[in-house]
Amino acid sequence: MKSIMIDPGHGGSDSGATAWGIAEKEWNLKMSLYQFKRLKEMGASVSLTRSQDQTLEPNRRAALIRNRYDYCISNHFNAYNGSVRGIETIHSHYAKPALAQALARGLQEATGLPIRRVFDRKMQSGEDYYFMHRKTGTTQVVIIEYGFLDHSEDVGFYSQEENFYSAAEAVIKVLCLYLGIRYTEKDNTKSYPKKLYRVQVGAYGTKTAALKIAEELKEKGYETVIK
C-alpha cells in the first residue's frame, strides 16, 4: 500500500498568514487532523508531521518526510493583498503535475472556488524554490493553498464548518485514488448538522428533582444535559 504524510503548515511560533483574527496554522491543523482521521478510518497508511500547535523548523519538518512516504500534502491557507483569491497547488519542478492538478480540480468542484494556479517554482540553480519540495527526497509533495485568508469570499466560505470539511473531503477523495484505497462517503449531515433545535423538558428548583428527571430521560434513551 502507498503511504502518505499530511503536513499542517506552520505551527507554534510560526502562525503563517493571519487575517480577520484567524491564524493560518490553526486552520491548517484543523484540516489536517480531520483528513488524518478520515484516511485512517479508510485503512490508509497515513501520518502527521504535527498533531498540535508546535513549532517545526523547516529542516526538522523535511526530515520527517524525506524519502519516507510515497506522497505528502502540505496544507496551507494563503494571504496576499486582500484582492486575490482561489485555490493554488504547488508541485516539485521534477514531478509530473497530475496530482497537483487533480487536487486543485477536486477542490474546485467541491467548493466552487476558482483555481488561481497550479505551478512549480525553481531557483536559478534549477532546484525547487520551496524547501518542502527541495528537501523531501523521493516523497512526492504537493503544497495545497485552499484559499486566501485575507479575501472576504474565500474566508467567508471556509468559515462555515460544512464548507471547510467538504474541501477536506475533496482532497481525501483524490488521495484515495493515488493511495489505492476505496473512498467511503462521509455522512456530513450527522457530524455537522446545519441547525440544532434544543428541546427543554423542565426547570427545577432543586438539583434532586432535576437529576430524577434526567435519569428518567436517560432510561428512555435520550441524551441529557443539566444546566
Ligand SMILES: [Zn+2]
Ligand atoms: Zn502557509
